[in-house]
Amino acid sequence: METGAVTDPAPAGAVTDRAPDAVTDPAEGEAVVDRAAEAVIDRVMPSTGGVIPKGRAGRAASASTASGRPVEPGPAVELAGVAKVFNAGRPDEVTALDGVDLTVGRGEFVSLIGPSGCGKSTLLRLVADLVPPTGGTVRVADRSARQARRDLAYGIAFQQAGLLDWRTVARNVELPLELRGLSRRDRQGKAREMLELVGLADFAGHYPDQLSGGMQQRVAIARALAVDPPLLLMDEPFGALDEMTRERLQDELLRICARKGTSALFVTHSIPEAVYLSDRVVVMSARPGRIVEIVGVELGERTEATRQSAAFFAGITRVREALRGTPARSAPPAGADQAAAGAPA
Amino acid sequence: MPTSGRGGWRGRGRVAAGTLGATLLGVLLWEGYKAVGDPDGTMLFGVRLLPRADDAAMPHVAEILGRFADPELAGGEPVGMVVLRAAAFTLRGVAVGFAVAVLVGALLAVLMQRFRVAERGLLPYVVLSQTVPLIALAPVIAGWGGQFSIGSRPWQPWMSVAVIATYLAFFPIAVGLLRGLQSPAPIAEELMRSYAAGWWRTLVKLRLPAARPYLFPALRLAGAAAVVGAVVGEISTGTRGGIGRLVVEYAREATTDPAKVYTALLGAALLGLVVAGAVGLAELLLSPRRRASTR
Ligand SMILES: Nc1ncnc2c1ncn2[C@@H]1O[C@H](COP(=O)(O)OP(=O)(O)OP(=O)(O)O)[C@@H](O)[C@H]1O
Numbered sequence: 001m002e003t004g005a006v007t008d009p010a011p012a013g014a015v016t017d018r019a020p021d022a023v024t025d026p027a028e029g030e031a032v033v034d035r036a037a038e039a040v041i042d043r044v045m046p047s048t049g050g051v052i053p054k055g056r057a058g059r060a061a062s063a064s065t066a067s068g069r070p071v072e073p074g075p076a077v078e079l080a081g082v083a084k085v086f087n088a089g090r091p092d093e094v095t096a097l098d099g100v101d102l103t104v105g106r107g108e109f110v111s112l113i114g115p116s117g118c119g120k121s122t123l124l125r126l127v128a129d130l131v132p133p134t135g136g137t138v139r140v141a142d143r144s145a146r147q148a149r150r151d152l153a154y155g156i157a158f159q160q161a162g163l164l165d166w167r168t169v170a171r172n173v174e175l176p177l178e179l180r181g182l183s184r185r186d187r188q189g190k191a192r193e194m195l196e197l198v199g200l201a202d203f204a205g206h207y208p209d210q211l212s213g214g215m216q217q218r219v220a221i222a223r224a225l226a227v228d229p230p231l232l233l234m235d236e237p238f239g240a241l242d243e244m245t246r247e248r249l250q251d252e253l254l255r256i257c258a259r260k261g262t263s264a265l266f267v268t269h270s271i272p273e274a275v276y277l278s279d280r281v282v283v284m285s286a287r288p289g290r291i292v293e294i295v296g297v298e299l300g301e302r303t304e305a306t307r308q309s310a311a312f313f314a315g316i317t318r319v320r321e322a323l324r325g326t327p328a329r330s331a332p333p334a335g336a337d338q339a340a341a342g343a344p345a
Numbered sequence: 346m347p348t349s350g351r352g353g354w355r356g357r358g359r360v361a362a363g364t365l366g367a368t369l370l371g372v373l374l375w376e377g378y379k380a381v382g383d384p385d386g387t388m389l390f391g392v393r394l395l396p397r398a399d400d401a402a403m404p405h406v407a408e409i410l411g412r413f414a415d416p417e418l419a420g421g422e423p424v425g426m427v428v429l430r431a432a433a434f435t436l437r438g439v440a441v442g443f444a445v446a447v448l449v450g451a452l453l454a455v456l457m458q459r460f461r462v463a464e465r466g467l468l469p470y471v472v473l474s475q476t477v478p479l480i481a482l483a484p485v486i487a488g489w490g491g492q493f494s495i496g497s498r499p500w501q502p503w504m505s506v507a508v509i510a511t512y513l514a515f516f517p518i519a520v521g522l523l524r525g526l527q528s529p530a531p532i533a534e535e536l537m538r539s540y541a542a543g544w545w546r547t548l549v550k551l552r553l554p555a556a557r558p559y560l561f562p563a564l565r566l567a568g569a570a571a572v573v574g575a576v577v578g579e580i581s582t583g584t585r586g587g588i589g590r591l592v593v594e595y596a597r598e599a600t601t602d603p604a605k606v607y608t609a610l611l612g613a614a615l616l617g618l619v620v621a622g623a624v625g626l627a628e629l630l631l632s633p634r635r636r637a638s639t640r
């Protein structure tokens with residue numbers, strides 16, 4: 001398998017250009033998807049030299065074929081003029097979000113990045129219909145957010161693991177499957193598969209309070225992935241993980257999304273992570289939470305080499321500049337901190 | 346499951362040893378005080394600080410235990426038999442009262458969890474209910490009961506006793522279980538919401554299991570309250586045949602036969618032990634196989 005950047009079109013000099021969205025040839029993209037999908041099916045553990053397909057065209061194509069359903073036209077997530085004010089009219093009123101317009105295409109991977117308290121989690125909760133917006137409209141897969149939630153149109157992993165501590169690790173992963181009425185055998189099989197994926201197969205019989213924070217977080221990731229949702233909402237899922245596990249799970253996540261045509265809205269504080277994972281990185285500012293800039297990422301297939309590529313570092317630089325260049329004067333220190341913390345050595 | 350059962354027997358052995366030790370300690374304290382205490386009690390400025398230690402107020406433990414074997418009066422059955430029969434009679438009221446209390450308490454808790462309005466409307470009355478003096482309430486309940494009949498069977502006095510036991514016992518269950526049902530973290534509730542789980546499935550999958558650690562202490566309190574309610578209920582309604590009646594009867598002979606009162610009191614204590622044992626057994630059976638890890 002070639003490990004080079006097969007479809008990476010960006011020459012070293014051109015990477016700082018604000019490239020539009022992916023321009024991968026659809027046919028070529030699909031072929032890559034199929035190859036990679038087979039590789040994933042063969043072995044669940046990640047390969048280090050594998051090629052992870054990227055680009056909207058390729059993944060959108062696989063979305064329609066993998067699910068077997070007719071292609072639905074609308075985007076995975078559509079936010080128009082969304083605002084969220086907590087405790088309106090009270091002294092502790094907080095404008096968490098204001099005037100947010102964002103579209104996540106089918107099969108697209110979009111990251112949210114911004115200073116702490118800028119409303120990333122709130123945005124995710126709005127999409128998940130866990131809190132109602134105070135303005136604007138939220139649509140998920142051509143439905144209202146409420147209807148989408150009822151149709152089980154997404155899987156969510158919160159900022160905290162949120163495991164039920166009277167259930168074993170395996171039974172925690174089984175919970176959403178249980179609620180969907182899967183048979184015991186199917187549930188156990190799926191839970192085992194997911195726990196292997198996050199490297200916790202040996203801990204299936206343990207209880208959450210016997211695990212470290214990072215392990216708990218991985219269980220929560222396994223739980224979110226277990227239902228094969230068409231849309232993944234993840235809130236800093238890799239925050240508590242060591243660097244190696246984090247990179248491995250990033251690759252796994254991309255593989256899963258590529259194989260199943262999953263769309264993703266992903267919150268992170270790590271600039272490299274956002275750039276590596278995403279088709280687009282949404283940079284936000286705080287108080288009120290607004291979208292400052294949307295940075296398109298054009299890295300083609302993610303390979304071992306991607307993390308060292310000039311295009312990758314260029315992407316990081318662009319996101320960092322967007323974070324630092326936020327108009328609100330309160331934001332830059334936080335953004336600068338994150339940039340410093342997230343920069344690769 | 347590899348983590349189940351480990352240390353279970355050792356743990357239970359430790360509990361048994363603890364119980365035995367506590368009983369021994371109680372006996373030692375009793376006899377020790379008898380040995381060193383002033384037979385007329387210790388008075389300070391006319392106030393009795395320590396009780397009398399003479400044989401009339403504090404008979405020897407051996408004497409109390411021996412009294413169980415002797416006949417009640419000059420002839421008749423041994424006291425032990427009488428006490429046991431009375432305890433069994435009272436136990437029926439305790440058991441029925443406790444069972445109804447669990448039902449009523451659980452229903453109230455679920456109702457209050459489900460409807461905020463219910464919580465705001467009901468909780469004050471639930472708390473208020475426990476401030477009504479039982480002595481005043483008992484005759485009222487007995488009087489009401491007299492006008493009821495269950496099918497063709499007329500209302501029995503022990504049923505009034507059971508109602509009084511229920512009245513005392515539902516409170517800890519309602520309050521404890523409500524706290525338990527409300528205990529899941531907001532994030533867990535959001536998770537269930539994200540699964541489009543309705544109220545019932547959230548109750549079954551999340552709230553009830555989360556309430557388990559709150560439930561068993563509440564049941565223990567309720568068990569003790571049911572015993573107290575039944576004994577006091579028997580006394581204040583004048584119901585015959587139970588431990589409550591026996592305590593009153595034997596107390597009249599306290600001057601001539603001091604050990605006898607204590608046999609009736611030990612009978613009441615036995616009731617408490619039986620109820621505590623039943624709750625403990627239920628906990629053992631209903632708890633998931635707990636791992637041995639120490640926390
Ligand atoms: N339930 C709530 N009630 C009141 N205010 C809230 C609530 N949830 C969030 N907020 C406020 O909304 C703002 C955005 O919060 P949010 O959790 O979305 O931030 P975030 O971007 O996820 O931050 P972090 O990166 O630290 O997780 C904060 O100022 C917070 O105080």
Ligand SMILES: [Mg+2]
Nearest residue numbers: 120121159235
């Ligand atoms: Mg957050």
